[in-house]
Amino acid sequence: MPSTDATRRYDTPLEKGLLAGDIPAVMDLLAAMGPAERAAARPAVAHLNHMRWGLLRPDQRNPLNLREPFDKARANRLFRAIDLARFLCEPDNPLCDYWMHIGIEDIPAFKAQFRPPLSAVPLHKQLYGDHDWHYAYVIHRAIVAGLVERPETDEYIDALFYGDLRDESNVVLKHVDADPGVAPSLLKLFEREGTSDGSFAAREKYCHDPELYWSHAFLTLCERGVYTRAQLLDKTLGALACDWPQFKSGWFSRFHEQLRPAVDEMAVQADRYLALCHSRIAPTAGMALQAVAALYKAGRVEGEAVCEAAAPVASATAKAQVLAALELLGQVAKNEPALAHRASGVAVQALAHTAADVQKKTIAFLTTWGLDEGGQELARSYLPFVSAVNRPALAQLVGEAAAPWPAETASAAIGATVAAPPRPISPLDASRALPPMEHIPDLIERMAYALENPADIDEWERVAGALVRLAPIAAADRPAFLALQKRAKKLEWTTKPLGFALTRVMAAALDGEDTAESAMAMPGEAHIFVEHFIVPRTRGLIAQALACQGLTPLSTPTHLGGFIDPRELLARIQAHQQAGAQAPIPEQVQALMRLVPEQRDADAAHAALTEAHGIKEPDPLVQALRYALGDVGIKVPQDAATRPLFLASARIRSPHADDPATLAAYGDLGPDGPRHAQLDWQVQTETTEHDHTFDDFHITHEPALQAQAHSQPHHVALALCAMHLTDRPRWAEQEAHIHFAASLPPSGLEPLLAEATRTIASNLDWWEAQWQNRAYLDLLLEPTTPFTPMARLLLAVALAGKEPGQTALAVDALVLGVQDGRLDITSLGETLARLWATPLVKGPRYAKSLTAAAQAHAAMPAAVFALLCAMVQAPASGERKDLAPLLELLLELRLGHQLPLPAGTRAALAAMKLGGKGKTAQQQLLGT
Secondary structure (H helix, E strand, C coil): CCCCCCCCCCCCHHHHHHHHCCHHHHHHHHHHCCHHHHHHHHHHHHHHHHCCCHHHCCCCCCCCCCCCCCCHHHHHHHHHHHHHHHHHHCCCCCHHHHHHHCCHHHHHHHHHHHCCCCCCCCHHHHHHCCCCHHHHHHHHHHHHCCCCCCCCCHHHHHHCCCCCECCCCCEHHHHHHHCHHHHHHHHHHHHCCCCCCCCHHHHHHCCCCHHHCHHHHHHHHHHCCCCCHHHHHHHHHHHHCCCCCHHHHHHHHHHHHHHCCCHHHHHHCHHHHHHHCCCCCHHHHHHHHHHHHHHHHCCCCCHHHHHHHHHHHHCCCCHHHHHHHHHHHHHHHHHCHHHHHHHHHHHHHHHHCCCHHHHHHHHHHHHHHCCCHHHHHHHHHCCCCCCCCCHHHHHHHHCCCCCCCCHHHHHHHHHHHHHCCCCCCCCCCHHHECCCCCCHHHHHHHHHHHHHCCCCHHHHHHHHHHHHHHCCCCHHHHHHHHHHHHHHCCCCCCCCHHHHHHHHHHHHHHHCCCCHHHHCCCCCCCCCCCHHHHHHHHHHHHHHHHHCCCCCCCCCCCEHHHEECHHHHHHHHHHHHHHCCCCCHHHHHHHHHCECCCCCCHHHHHHHHHHHHCCCCCCHHHHHHHHHCCCCCCCCCCCCCCHHHHHHHHHHHCCCCCCHHHHHHHCCCCECCCECCEEEEEEEEEECCCCCEEEEEEEEEECCCCCHHHHCCCCHHHHHHHHHHCCCCCCCCCHHHHHHHHHCCCCCCHHHHHHHHHHHHCCCCCCCCCHHHHHHHHHHHCCCCCCCHHHHHHHHHHCCCCCHHHHHHHHHHHHHHHHCCCCCHHHHHHHHHHHHCCCCCCHHHHHHHHHHHHCCCCCHHHHHHHHHHHHHHCCCCCCCCCHHHHHHHHHHHHHHCCCCCCHHHHHHHHCCCCCHHHHHHHHHHHHC
């Protein structure tokens, strides 16, 4: 029986030395070996290198038979020993490969024992190797090894950002121990902004061991006397004065906090702290203001200078900084009464802050310390812009009546909009039609656009349909496609599958090529991906182009969003019948999936159904079309050949319910087969063994997914459900993929919207940039997307997002949904309330998003007010948190627009037990 990793014996001295991480012993053993012995040892060394992480597993399956948890020091020695053996036993390795991995502390011993000869290849070429990053990771080791003198170049300084935070003993302090001469160069890093992945902040972002931080290294070197505190403070303030982007500047602000400079140390740099209060980087200005406050308290700066420094901070957007500026100005006014009006004149600027509590504190400050004539005039100019709850107090302070809000006009416009919302637009509205392309120049121009903008699926489909209809392209027109053919050579299936697929259709139309089978590889079968739908769709289009019948594909959309007018589909079916052409079954299925349900455009459905009754020749596709449009006289056949057609028709006939006839004929095939997908959701909070808490969002569904959803691609709805409802991460999705998946069943987006909600909810705090997720929200912006339960849930989750651009799309979707009559405010309020009771979302984020929505249109204040009322009235399924910001917004809308508080909302508010700001807002609401 062959040995396994767990039973294999490691008896040779070299293996024992490697497993023990005994680097001196490994060096001695390899130094005593000749070339042949080292070559013989290669398999054992390669084996240990392959299973290096398994060697440290704390169970019986590893040769070390460890019982204790993972030991970083042991791993450090083990990995260094294995890398040393690899280098010496494999002499063909480039020199840079070893220097990139060698422990910095091992270099002197290695140099002394092996005296590595200099290579004939120039060292700088070895350091670069095949990748530029070799230089950054290797240069300092090469200097320690004596292979190169220290360069005096910017490139060398920037390279020091890299390679110094790895666990394998490659830390800053050991670099300095091995080469004290590097210390001045490290200090120069304070003068470098660095790159997106080469800066102090970037190098520490993914490092979770504080002992490996750059900040820890500099503070330790300061304790050792390598640097002085004055040096580090000077360099830190100099870097902050550069106003680098906040991500990079933030490291220096944090490092300043770790330095904890005393007042005497800061007094030397007083002018720099005063200047940094004017920084455009919020953390920098906040840090500087704290320093100025400490200096003023110690009498090291003048009150006039403090007022000047506090001015830009008083008008900042960061709430904490504005409040800190007010506190400091209050100290100036108290200590130096002659400067009270000067301090008040600066504090007036805080009235521009959007937070009502900041405005309230500012008014209290101004009331206490008074205003001169100029200050009164400035404060008066803010009167129309402060919140309604603070406007009376400010009006009294400046001696005027409160500026009336134009409530009558706004309320009239709001009432008209809310009382009679417009009827949602039909997907077949004339403004959304996609006219077919008839001329080659138009086709070439639009195809060039489609290749550069693969997310525009409507144009992709329009171009593909034109290529099929115009195939074969006449010889006289083919030279016009040369530029497109040249562009096609640069597209790859793995990176831009939709653009690549379109070029395959073009090749079929131009040259009769059918290369889809070999060029477009299907993904593995473990999961369903969008490529599982792109490939058969493209192959079907290619087959029709090669047939050269001059027919428009049945499944080419007639309107934006992937929709097909049933009247046009019927005309295409008749054209195929007259030409004696039989479209492939997947093509017929896709055409049916893109129909508009009768409930969404009854006129088009009835007209098509009337005309279909006149077709005497029996045709399964026509029968399926009639069934999809609601014909009660169609009996669902049970044969396997027509089952895909009637499954597709069932989703159009009964888009939001089970379809009894197909359920009786075919049984339960899973969600969005004969049975409609019933979707729900839940949030589960999990705590890891390291006390990290995660709020996981899960979509639940009835009925359960069936195995055949993976194996029967003709059942498009079933397969799409299997793709969208599988609870797995989809980080690699492209924006174009999302739009393509949405175009396949444009009337059945619930599973896709469920996937969208789960995906955005899993990254609500934007711990990883996923820009493609915005494509999900694009669907809510379409006037033909109804706000179904999953659409409302997606909107509710996205309104609580952290990333500003993504959240702005959610706000736009809310505004458009109200304006075009698609969104039911009460239903959305209930969804928001249920989500609000979970730990997934935060009240302040909802308040910020809803405030932005209320300011977007004249109709929105009343809509947001009604939404907040619905949220408050909805029965709570759990403890609601962060109530204060939302109740403050409700109060502001109530007062500012003279909106009546519904009795149900008043009763729900009265039953709440609140404290702090929430209680204050509650009392004011109930008292109005």
